[in-house]
Amino acid sequence: xxxxxxxxxxxxxxxxxxxxxxxxxxxxxxxxxxxxxxxxxxxxxxxxxxxxxxxxxxxxxxxxxxxxxxxxxxxxxxxxxxxxxxxxxxxxxxxxxxxxxxxxxxxxxxx
Numbered sequence: 574x575x576x577x578x579x580x581x582x583x584x585x586x587x588x589x590x591x592x593x594x595x596x597x598x599x600x601x602x603x604x605x606x607x608x609x610x611x612x613x614x615x616x617x618x619x620x621x622x623x624x625x626x627x628x629x630x631x632x633x634x635x636x637x638x639x640x641x642x643x644x645x646x647x648x649x650x651x652x653x654x655x656x657x658x659x660x661x662x663x664x665x666x667x668x669x670x671x672x673x674x675x676x677x678x679x680x681x682x683x684x
Contacts, residue, residue, distance in 0.1 A: 591618075591628040594643060604656075610675070611668045613659040614644060622646050622656060635674060640667040 590601040600620075607615040614632075622628065624646055632640040644658035660668075 590631050591622075591644075593623075594627045594629050607655060609671060611660075611663075611671045613647075613657065615655060615657050617653065617655050619654070622649075624649060627661060628658075634670060636670075638670060640670065642667065 590603060592601055602618060602620045602622075604616040604618040607617060609615070627643050627645050630640075630642050630644050632642065634640065640663070642663045643661040645661050646656055646658045648657040649655070
């Protein structure tokens with residue numbers, strides 16, 4: 574299978590909370606991150622999410638920093654209940670935090 578991702582994917586043990594954009598008191602839904610890159614995220618979720626919808630996200634990193642961003646849900650695998658989403662409007666500083674994690678992750682695997 575041909576790799577079409579622009580950025581390397583990594584596994585991150587964390588949880589995040591999502592709510593639909595434009596909803597003042599939206600339900601916060603916990604999800605489990607499968608993989609993450611500076612461009613997007615793969616996660617599993619027990620609550621059905623709308624395809625091509627934009628959700629508000631608070632992403633807690635390994636350093637306990639919280640990145641507040643938005644994601645656009647672009648794919649869904651019904652067999653594994655896994656979603657894929659791209660980050661929308663993430664600033665360079667927050668994207669850089671994910672890139673730093675990628676560097677540490679790559680270096681630890683080379684040891």
